[in-house]
Amino acid sequence: MTAPALDARSRLRRITGLTPSGHLHVGNLLGAMAPIAAGQYDHDTVVFLADLHAMTVRHDPARVRANTLEQATLLLAAGVDPEVTLLYPQSQVPAHTELHYLLECVTGVGEAQRMIQYREKSARQRQVRLSLLTYPVLMAADILLHRIREVPVGDDQDQHVELARDLAIRFNQRYGDTFPVPVAVHPSAAARVMDLADPTSKMSKSAGSGAGTLFLLDPPDVLRRKVLRAVTDSGTTVAYDPVHRPGVANLLEILAACAGRSPADLATEFDSYGRLKAAVVDAVLARVTPIQARYAELSRDPAHVHGLLRAGAERARAATADTVRAARAAIGLLD
Numbered sequence: 001m002t003a004p005a006l007d008a009r010s011r012l013r014r015i016t017g018l019t020p021s022g023h024l025h026v027g028n029l030l031g032a033m034a035p036i037a038a039g040q041y042d043h044d045t046v047v048f049l050a051d052l053h054a055m056t057v058r059h060d061p062a063r064v065r066a067n068t069l070e071q072a073t074l075l076l077a078a079g080v081d082p083e084v085t086l087l088y089p090q091s092q093v094p095a096h097t098e099l100h101y102l103l104e105c106v107t108g109v110g111e112a113q114r115m116i117q118y119r120e121k122s123a124r125q126r127q128v129r130l131s132l133l134t135y136p137v138l139m140a141a142d143i144l145l146h147r148i149r150e151v152p153v154g155d156d157q158d159q160h161v162e163l164a165r166d167l168a169i170r171f172n173q174r175y176g177d178t179f180p181v182p183v184a185v186h187p188s189a190a191a192r193v194m195d196l197a198d199p200t201s202k203m204s205k206s207a208g209s210g211a212g213t214l215f216l217l218d219p220p221d222v223l224r225r226k227v228l229r230a231v232t233d234s235g236t237t238v239a240y241d242p243v244h245r246p247g248v249a250n251l252l253e254i255l256a257a258c259a260g261r262s263p264a265d266l267a268t269e270f271d272s273y274g275r276l277k278a279a280v281v282d283a284v285l286a287r288v289t290p291i292q293a294r295y296a297e298l299s300r301d302p303a304h305v306h307g308l309l310r311a312g313a314e315r316a317r318a319a320t321a322d323t324v325r326a327a328r329a330a331i332g333l334l335d
């Protein structure tokens, strides 16, 4: 398989970065992995393991390495096809960091310090890594490197895509037209699965004890128990009301995303929380069990998965070389 021509179908090219900072969960599956796998034959698709992003906060080297392989294996198990999708670890394509540096040269310190996620994360730590401040610039490099125009992200990433946009415009104005200007796009509802134990926060790899997180590699009985213990409210009838009844709404959204239906419609079909939860257990297990089976098969041969990633990285290096060359020349570096 040869690398896609640089500008062919670039309007439709999509990119997703998964950070190997923990274990993947049903939020990642429904919000990112399943839509990627479903769209990969219609769009040029780039999926990279953002291992460099995993180092912007304290990290354990062995765990980052293990998580990277685990996440890649889960992506393959969930149907990402490495023949058509560029799947690779970010660090194996040095163009990401090369472009990162060039983009730092068009970024203001104040601009980086204004990022909400940086302010929130840095306020919670005593020793803040410089890479946490510059991470949105690396994310801009991820996007511009692949000449992406539409970036599907959760709304928490809007400001970062906005920065990528500003940097592309500024670079083009100062040094000549080099990058397409990207824009954030938001996937459909259910794009934000909430924590089952705290339905006001997002289901996340790093949330507390994990009691409210449905990890893709949790054994079926653990998944069942987590759903059955999900926080609801003191009501008894099932209605879809995300503002006043976030726990029930979240269960309905998970079910809706699994069934390809609308949460409000589904609400009319249940007369108790118990029955709703039982249906969510069935739907989640029906989605996750086949992925676990393929994961078990694939992980018998980690060298094969590793080889696929290396091949993906090689294609990504080839596919991005022209863009880096153009950026280097524009900004004043000798070729």
Ligand code: ADP
Binding pocket: 016, 017, 018, 019, 020, 026, 027, 028, 030, 031, 032, 152, 153, 154, 190, 191, 192, 193, 194, 202, 203, 204, 205, 206
């Ligand atoms: P996390 O927030 O768990 O650390 P990442 O930042 O690595 O996940 O995000 C990987 C992808 O999964 C992104 O496309 C993100 O939008 C999606 N994603 C993460 N959490 C959720 C969630 N709770 N619901 C829906 N999609 C999610």
Ligand code: TRP
Binding pocket: 015, 016, 017, 018, 019, 050, 053, 138, 139, 142, 143, 151, 152, 153, 157
């Ligand atoms: N920062 C993104 C997140 O936390 C992950 C990411 C890194 C990303 N680089 C990207 C997403 C480039 C889209 C495009 O979810």
